Amino acid sequence: MRQHLFNASNIDRYREQMSRGVSAVADHVATVSGPSSGASVEAVGSRVDAVDLDHPLDDIGAALSEVSRVYLDDAVWFHEPRYLAHLNCPVVIPALVAEVLVSSVNSSLDTWDQSAGGTHIEGRLIDWTAARLGLGPEADGVFTSGGTQSNLQALLVARGEAYVAGDADLSATLPETASRFRIFASRDSHFSVEKSARVLGLGMDAVVTIPTDERRRMDAVALDRAIWSARAAGHVPMAVVATAGTTDYGSIDPLDRVADVCAQHGVWMHVDAAYGGGLLVSSRRRHLLDGVERADSVTIDFHKTFFQPVSSSAVVFRDRRALRHVTYHADYLNPRSSAQPNQVDKSLQTTRRFDALKLWLTLRTMGADAIGEYVDAVIDLARAGYDLLRDDADLEVVTAPMLSTLVFRFRPAGLSQADADVVNPAIRRTIAGSGSAVIAGTTSGGRSWLKLTMLNPETTIDDLRAVLDLVCETGHRLVDERHTSQEVH
Numbered sequence: 300m301r302q303h304l305f306n307a308s309n310i311d312r313y314r315e316q317m318s319r320g321v322s323a324v325a326d327h328v329a330t331v332s333g334p335s336s337g338a339s340v341e342a343v344g345s346r347v348d349a350v351d352l353d354h355p356l357d358d359i360g361a362a363l364s365e366v367s368r369v370y371l372d373d374a375v376w377f378h379e380p381r382y383l384a385h386l387n388c389p390v391v392i393p394a395l396v397a398e399v400l401v402s403s404v405n406s407s408l409d410t411w412d413q414s415a416g417g418t419h420i421e422g423r424l425i426d427w428t429a430a431r432l433g434l435g436p437e438a439d440g441v442f443t444s445g446g447t448q449s450n451l452q453a454l455l456v457a458r459g460e461a462y463v464a465g466d467a468d469l470s471a472t473l474p475e476t477a478s479r480f481r482i483f484a485s486r487d488s489h490f491s492v493e494k495s496a497r498v499l500g501l502g503m504d505a506v507v508t509i510p511t512d513e514r515r516r517m518d519a520v521a522l523d524r525a526i527w528s529a530r531a532a533g534h535v536p537m538a539v540v541a542t543a544g545t546t547d548y549g550s551i552d553p554l555d556r557v558a559d560v561c562a563q564h565g566v567w568m569h570v571d572a573a574y575g576g577g578l579l580v581s582s583r584r585r586h587l588l589d590g591v592e593r594a595d596s597v598t599i600d601f602h603k604t605f606f607q608p609v610s611s612s613a614v615v616f617r618d619r620r621a622l623r624h625v626t627y628h629a630d631y632l633n634p635r636s637s638a639q640p641n642q643v644d645k646s647l648q649t650t651r652r653f654d655a656l657k658l659w660l661t662l663r664t665m666g667a668d669a670i671g672e673y674v675d676a677v678i679d680l681a682r683a684g685y686d687l688l689r690d691d692a693d694l695e696v697v698t699a700p701m702l703s704t705l706v707f708r709f710r711p712a713g714l715s716q717a718d719a720d721v722v723n724p725a726i727r728r729t730i731a732g733s734g735s736a737v738i739a740g741t742t743s744g745g746r747s748w749l750k751l752t753m754l755n756p757e758t759t760i761d762d763l764r765a766v767l768d769l770v771c772e773t774g775h776r777l778v779d780e781r782h783t784s785q786e787v788h
């Protein structure tokens with residue numbers, strides 16, 4: 300049984316089985332002809348349930364065939380040009396090569412004695428990111444599992460700073476004070492801001508929602524007013540979360556104006572650039588992030604606009620000293636006396652993947668500019684898609700994109716708002732069931748909308764045209780069917 304362990308005596312088996320794994324994926328991808336099989340939840344569930352976990356197949360080939368049936372056959376393929384739903388990206392090959400190294404060596408990035416080299420590589424990439432952000436020489440940060448964890452850590456640190464910096468009347472214990480802390484974020488900010496507030500024990504009213512303008516960007520004047528009224532009510536402004544690329548609209552809050560407001564009130568400024576972070580490497584649109592250099596903390600998801608496999612994300616702070624709010628010393632791991640650079644001092648996690656190697660191998664193989672070109676390509680595509688939507692009398696669109704999403708809906712002349720609210724989600728479900736495209740749905744102003752998220756530089760305007768044609772055809776058919784069935788009844 301010991302032949303399964305990864306070590307020098309089993310290295311031939313490692314080579315052989317790894318290449319079979321690669322072949323299983325490669326053979327599959329070579330024949331995939333759409334973003335999904337369209338299989339139902341029940342169908343996939345029953346295939347998975349049929350596997351008897353207590354009877355191993357004793358053969359990697361047989362196990363891989365089984366995995367093809369229960370996983371690959373019905374996988375959703377983000378590299379397919381008509382996958383246009385969420386912020387999932389096709390991935391670059393150098394990062395996949397790095398995945399093999401990361402999981403085979405299996406370093407854990409908590410302490411230096413488990414990750415020599417890895418500790419410094421992650422540090423270099425944090426420095427590189429901080430430099431691109433313009434955060435200054437004292438910046439530091441850490442890789443995380445995703446934007447959700449990055450936002451949580453940033454807000455945890457902001458909470459610590461607000462507590463420490465508080466006036467005399469903050470001398471109460473944290474839970475008592477915390478109920479007065481307020482976080483300000485636009486109505487289109489990511490739900491992880493609200494979730495973080497709950498996790499941090501700040502209470503249900505902690506997040507103050509700031510309205511947005513017609514391009515769905517935070518209204519900085521309204522932000523200023525909201526902070527004044529919070530202070531007047533005896534609340535403590537703990538942080539402002541500006542979003543650089545909202546999940547639905549790709550809108551970028553006015554970072555410079557938000558920074559002015561934060562500076563005036565002495566409030567922590569967090570920028571959630573989970574989505575917009577890719578602009579850091581764009582040659583044509585880096586200016587859209589102007590003002591980010593004034594942030595106290597920044598979230599960036601490499602597994603979105605840097606085309607990295609999940610997970611790959613970071614949270615970066617202007618002042619490394621702020622990271623002390625996540626530092627705990629465990630005698631067995633990172634005792635106070637340790638002089639070694641232990642990344643666990645900066646992270647919410649303990650055992651942690653060496654995800655940074657994927658970005659490292661990406662930058663060392665293809666370079667940042669190539670990534671930036673992909674980012675520009677998907678933004679160009681979204682602009683072209685916006686023109687298609689505006690020109691189509693059967694479709695309405697919410698706003699021109701700043702990044703690469705389009706929120707729109709099928710609403711031909713004569714279709715009521717209420718009917719459109721029923722038909723649009725049905726269009727999405729019908730298209731999902733066909734497997735020919737995958738698109739998303741969302742709500743705006745209490746109504747149902749459809750959403751396209753473009754993260755694939757290989758998607759063409761013809762793909763978009765074909766998907767929008769499919770939306771309209773499906774919409775007209777569903778409307779006709781509704782009319783027919785209403786006449787019958």
Ligand SMILES: *Cc1c(COP(=O)(O)O)cnc(C)c1O
Pocket residue numbers: 386444445446447448450488489491542544545546571572573574600612
């Ligand atoms: C995706 C996203 C997040 C959450 O990131 P995960 O990596 O999914 O945890 C946070 N904020 C914004 C704006 C996002 O788009």
